[in-house]
Each structure stands twice: as structure tokens, then as C-alpha cells.
Amino acid sequence: MKFNTKTIHGGQHNIDPAYGSVMPPIYQTSTYSQTTPGGHKGFEYSRSANPTRTALENSLASIENGKFGLAFGSGLAAIDAVLKLFKPGDEIISTSDLYGGSYRLFTKIFEGLGLKFHFVGMEESGKIEEFINENTKMIWVETPTNPMMSIIDIEAVSKISKKHKLLLAVDNTFATAYLQQPLDLGADIVMHSATKYLGGHSDVVLGSLVVIDKELADKLYFIQNASGAICGPMDSFLVLRGIKTLHIRMQRHCENGEKIARFLKTHPKVAKVYWPGFEDHPNHEIAKKQMSGFGGMISFTTLEGTLESAVKVVEKLKVFTLAESLGGVESLAGHPASMTHASIPVEEREKTGVVDSLIRLSVGIEDDEDLIDDLKQALG
Numbered sequence: 528m529k530f531n532t533k534t535i536h537g538g539q540h541n542i543d544p545a546y547g548s549v550m551p552p553i554y555q556t557s558t559y560s561q562t563t564p565g566g567h568k569g570f571e572y573s574r575s576a577n578p579t580r581t582a583l584e585n586s587l588a589s590i591e592n593g594k595f596g597l598a599f600g601s602g603l604a605a606i607d608a609v610l611k612l613f614k615p616g617d618e619i620i621s622t623s624d625l626y627g628g629s630y631r632l633f634t635k636i637f638e639g640l641g642l643k644f645h646f647v648g649m650e651e652s653g654k655i656e657e658f659i660n661e662n663t664k665m666i667w668v669e670t671p672t673n674p675m676m677s678i679i680d681i682e683a684v685s686k687i688s689k690k691h692k693l694l695l696a697v698d699n700t701f702a703t704a705y706l707q708q709p710l711d712l713g714a715d716i717v718m719h720s721a722t723k724y725l726g727g728h729s730d731v732v733l734g735s736l737v738v739i740d741k742e743l744a745d746k747l748y749f750i751q752n753a754s755g756a757i758c759g760p761m762d763s764f765l766v767l768r769g770i771k772t773l774h775i776r777m778q779r780h781c782e783n784g785e786k787i788a789r790f791l792k793t794h795p796k797v798a799k800v801y802w803p804g805f806e807d808h809p810n811h812e813i814a815k816k817q818m819s820g821f822g823g824m825i826s827f828t829t830l831e832g833t834l835e836s837a838v839k840v841v842e843k844l845k846v847f848t849l850a851e852s853l854g855g856v857e858s859l860a861g862h863p864a865s866m867t868h869a870s871i872p873v874e875e876r877e878k879t880g881v882v883d884s885l886i887r888l889s890v891g892i893e894d895d896e897d898l899i900d901d902l903k904q905a906l907g
């Protein structure tokens with residue numbers, strides 16, 4: 528099955544044997560009747576499994592070319608489950624330019640529980656090996672990075688993780704399975720904030736993991752059930768519905784993203800534009816190799832270079848909404864230094880390029896001329 532068919536049908540056979548409904552029903556139930564103790568149809572209690580969630584988990588596994596999908600109450604709940612694979616003393620090497628909430632979970636919760644994190648700029652994958660020792664257990668990669676849009680070579684990192692017998696996890700939220708399939712490139716775990724492009728309509732918070740290995744899937748399932756950070760059936764349904772149009776939405780996000788990136792690049796009030804589709808982007812060749820398009824996420828700095836100049840631009844936007852999050856059909860603008868990345872200390876954040884004048888755009892699927900006109904008036 529090809530990708531555009533998988534988004535609609537992948538893992539979805541025999542969804543409703545009772546009435547043949549085309550969409551899986553929203554099984555809004557906590558428990559299931561048994562004919563005799565232990566005599567049930569595969570579902571006992573909805574923390575352990577719920578048919579609507581199972582339908583979503585199968586769809587996620589299908590689009591990511593994995594075998595096992597697990598859905599959680601949020602992207603961070605999914606990451607939390609991965610980190611619970613480890614014990615005090617274990618070390619994890621992570622991309623340095625990272626989603627702020629992931630950084631907060633790593634440093635404020637799991638460091639306190641005894642895990643150790645190394646934050647490394649992974650554009651040069653060779654640098655990773657300097658941080659590997661006998662306690663290292665996992666490499667955590669986010670690519671494209673947030674918000675600097677650097678690209679990390681997943682295949683090159685997977686060679687290192689395999690050589691040292693480490694797990695490789697990739698946060699695939701920005702690219703989605705439509706543009707990039709980390710499991711095919713050697714990753715062991717692919718993680719999503721489905722809140723973003725997979726849901727696609729800014730109406731749900733949900734997270735997911737997909738893996739190939741049965742033993743790893745069993746461990747993660749054990750954690751999912753034991754810790755209980757699952758998503759509900761209604762939210763599972765919404766993401767399942769979102770995935771069905773992922774390919775056509777992503778196509779438009781990419782088209783609009785390119786037009787806006789090229790517009791910003793020539794604008795006299797813009798200093799620098801970060802978008803992996805530019806031929807002069809430092810990791811453009813890797814982006815071309817591992818992604819089938821460059822997505823709708825763009826960051827840029829104002830020429831003035833001040834906090835005030837960036838704040839003025841985002842406040843003046845009318846079609847773009849000033850909001851956290853990304854990946855919905857509507858265009859959003861954010862100011863990372865004061866919004867998504869406020870939880871990262873200023874020295875850390877400026878080291879990776881998240882300066883006060885940086886603005887991040889999640890380009891939606893509206894008419895591109897309206898979006899460009901909006902940016903023109905806000906910058907002017």
C-alpha cells in the first residue's frame with residue numbers, strides 16, 4: 528500500500544463488524560462485559576486498550592512503516608513513557624535545539640530522577656560519539672529542529688546508535704511521516720505530538736510512539752498501561768480523522784511554506800530566514816536526501832534585531848494568529864523566546880540561535896496571497 532492510501536486505510540480493516548460503519552465508532556466506554564471471568568473480546572478496561580484508540584494506533588503504525596503504535600494523552604506523555612524505559616545513572620544524548628517542553632521534561636523531571644542528559648548539536652553526527660560512555664542508553668533526535676530548522680542526518684546517527692547498541696528515538700512532529708520516515712532510516716522509536724500536523728485542525732492534544740521491535744513495544748505498552756497516560760476515544764477519533772487528509776494538507780503546507788520562505792528572504796526588513804528548502808541552508812543536502820519536501824515551518828529574524836521589533840510584527844499579523852503550537856490548517860505565528868522556548872535558560876537558548884528577534888511561523892493551508900499580504904503589512 529502506498530502512503531496516500533495508508534493514511535486512509537492503513538490498519539483499518541474490520542473496524543466495525545457490528546454495523547459496518549466506515550469510520551471506527553467512538554467507543555466511549557471505560558469497561559467491557561465478560562461472559563465468564565476473563566472471557567472477553569480483547570478489551571477489558573480502556574486504560575489497557577480501547578477499540579477507537581487501537582484503530583488509531585494501527586493507523587499510526589501503518590503510516591510510519593512500523594509494527595506497533597501507542598497513543599498517549601499528549602506528545603509529552605509519549606516522551607515520558609520512553610524515558611521510563613531507563614533507570615538512575617542511565618545517560619541520554621539529545622539534540623540541543625529542542626522543543627522547549629521536551630527540554631523541561633528532561634531537565635526538570637528526569638534529571639531529578641537520576642537520568643543524565645547531554646545536549647549536543649548533531650548537525651555533525653560525529654560529535655555524538657564524544658558523549659557516549661558505558662551508561663549511554665539512547666540518542667534523542669528532533670529534526671527539523673525547533674525553531675532553528677536545522678536538519679540532522681537520521682541515517683548517519685542510526686549508524687552510531689547501532690554501533691554502540693543504543694536506542695535511537697526521533698521526534699517526527701515537524702516533518703510527519705508524509706515527509707520523513709525515521710524507522711526506514713534506522714530509528715527504533717518514532718515519536719509524534721499528534722496535536723500538530725497529524726491531528727491537523729488545532730482541536731486535540733495527543734501523542735504517539737511507533738516501533739518495529741516486539742520486545743520494545745511490549746515494554747512501552749507495559750509503561751503505557753502501568754502509568755496510564757492514555758488518550759480518550761474521542762481524541763483518538765479526531766486524530767484518526769486528521770490522518771486521513773495528512774497527505775493533501777502536507778502538500779499544501781509545503782507549497783505555501785516555500786512561497787513564504789522565498790518572500791521573506793527578499794524582504795528588506797528581514798535579517799535571516801531559516802527554512803531547509805533553501806539551497807544555501809547548511810543542511811540542505813541532507814534535507815533533500817531524507818525528506819520528500821521541506822514543510823511549512825519557517826523561522827526568521829527582524830533586521831532591527833530587537834525584542835520589540837519582533838513583538839510588533841507578531842502583534843500586527845491578522846491572518847496569522849499569534850499562538851503556541853503548529854501544524855494546523857490555520858497559519859500561526861509565535862515568538863519562541865517568550866512563548867514555546869521560555870522554559871529554556873536565556874544562555875542555552877541564544878547558543879542555539881533562539882534570539883529575541885526570532886519569529887516562528889507555522890504556515891497553514893490558506894490562500895498564499897493572503898498570507899504574503901499579511902506578512903507585508905505586518906513587516907511594513
Ligand SMILES: *Cc1c(COP(=O)(O)O)cnc(C)c1O
Pocket residue numbers: 601602603604626628629669673698700701719720721722723732733734
Ligand atoms: C508540541 C511538541 C511536543 C509536545 O507535544 P504535546 O502534544 O504538546 O505534549 C513535542 N515535540 C515537538 C517537536 C512539538 O512540537
